[in-house]
Each structure stands twice: as C-alpha cells, then as structure tokens.
Amino acid sequence: MNTSTKPPYYACIFTSVQNKSVPTALDGYSTLANEMEELAKQQNGYMGIDSASGIIISYWKSSDSMREWKEQVDHRAAQLLGKGRFYNDYHVHIAKVEREYALKKQQ
Amino acid sequence: MNTSTKPPYYACIFTSVQNKSVPTALDGYSTLANEMEELAKQQNGYMGIDSASGIIISYWKSSDSMREWKEQVDHRAAQLLGKGRFYNDYHVHIAKVEREYALKKQQ
Numbered sequence: 001m002n003t004s005t006k007p008p009y010y011a012c013i014f015t016s017v018q019n020k021s022v023p024t025a026l027d028g029y030s031t032l033a034n035e036m037e038e039l040a041k042q043q044n045g046y047m048g049i050d051s052a053s054g055i056i057i058s059y060w061k062s063s064d065s066m067r068e069w070k071e072q073v074d075h076r077a078a079q080l081l082g083k084g085r086f087y088n089d090y091h092v093h094i095a096k097v098e099r100e101y102a103l104k105k106q107q
Numbered sequence: 108m109n110t111s112t113k114p115p116y117y118a119c120i121f122t123s124v125q126n127k128s129v130p131t132a133l134d135g136y137s138t139l140a141n142e143m144e145e146l147a148k149q150q151n152g153y154m155g156i157d158s159a160s161g162i163i164i165s166y167w168k169s170s171d172s173m174r175e176w177k178e179q180v181d182h183r184a185a186q187l188l189g190k191g192r193f194y195n196d197y198h199v200h201i202a203k204v205e206r207e208y209a210l211k212k213q214q
Binding site for chain 2: 088091094
C-alpha cells in the first residue's frame with residue numbers, strides 16, 4: 001500500500017474459502033476480481049490493497065468511503081456472485097487503523 | 108479465526124517482502140514462524156490468526172494483550188531476526204475491529 005495518509009483510516013479485511021466442490025464454480029472469478037480491483041482504485045477514498053491467497057485487505061480514508069464502495073452497483077453484483085457461487089465461507093472485519101509502522105531497506 | 112469474542116477487539120496486520128537476495132537469508136524462517144505461532148496461541152488475549160503468502164493478521168482481545176505479545180521476549184528476538192535478516196520490507200497496521208460479518212455455508 002502506497003499512501004501518504006496517516007491514521008486513523010479504515011481497513012476492510014476479507015478472508016475467504018473458495019468453492020472447489022463444483023468444477024465450474026470459479027469460472028470468471030479471476031477476471032471479475034481484477035475488474036473489481038481496477039474499479040476500487042477509482043473510488044473516492046481508496047488508499048490501496050494487500051492481497052494473497054484467500055486474503056484481501058483494502059484500505060480506505062474513511063468509514064464513509066468504505067461504505068460507498070460496498071454499495072457501488074457493480075461491486076454489489078460481484079458480491080452476490082461471491083456469496084452464491086465463488087465462496088463457501090468468508091469473513092469480513094471492518095477495522096479502524098490506529099497506528100502503523102514500517103521497515104523499508106535500501107535495495 | 109474461531110472465536111466468540113465480539114467487536115471491538117484488535118487486529119495486527121503484518122505484510123512483508125522477504126529477503127531473497129541472499130540465498131541463506133531465509134534459513135530457519137519457517138521453523139521460527141511456526142514456533143511464534145504456537146507461542147502466540149499461549150498468550151493472554153490471543154484470538155486467532157489468518158495468514159497467506161506475505162500477510163499475517165493476528166487478532167487480539169485488547170490493545171494491551173497485543174502489546175504484551177509484541178514485547179514477549181522470544182517474540183522480540185524473532186522480530187530482530189525479521190528486521191535484520193528475513194525481510195526487505197514490512198508494514199504493520201494496528202487496527203481496532205469495529206464490526207464483522209461472515210458467510211458460512213453448510214458443506
């Protein structure tokens with residue numbers, strides 16, 4: 001995540017278990033995930049994203065900007081597909097980042 | 108994460124880039140990471156962990172319990188190894204989980 005915004009700001013921690021019981025359940029998943037990431041970048045208040053297998057953390061300047069993204073119409077459609085088809089389980093934690101620190105070595 | 112604790116509670120979001128420029132830099136990393144996870148489970152206030160490549164999120168009942176874990180002596184030694192040897196970059200976000208929701212399908 002690259003940003004100059006200082007805490008407090010918001011993080012949406014999304015962890016999931018994909019549906020692998022139906023062979024075609026994940027058709028279109030990667031394309032849609034990439035589209036959603038591109039769309040999120042255009043949203044008001046978007047700060048960045050960290051993701052790895054089964055975990056997506058998105059950072060937002062405010063609780064309001066996070067909620068706007070949750071309610072964005074294309075994102076809502078993607079959430080319905082996630083709920084109905086892509087995921088067996090997911091867990092969302094909405095958290096207020098109170099402080100942060102980092103190490104960055106010279107390469 | 109399995110827990111019956113309701114928000115608010117705390118999350119420590121740790122994202123990292125491993126040091127792959129020195130072939131031996133990551134010797135012992137996996138063993139130490141597993142030891143730290145086992146040790147964290149014994150700490151007061153530990154709630155659970157979500158991890159994937161380059162991301163570790165640990166959940167804690169309070170800010171105090173999170174700080175106690177940060178200061179735990181073996182964990183401090185591990186942090187020094189992380190800083191000096193294992194990681195090129197890392198970023199820590201300390202966040203207060205304000206709400207959560209989940210989907211869990213019957214299998």
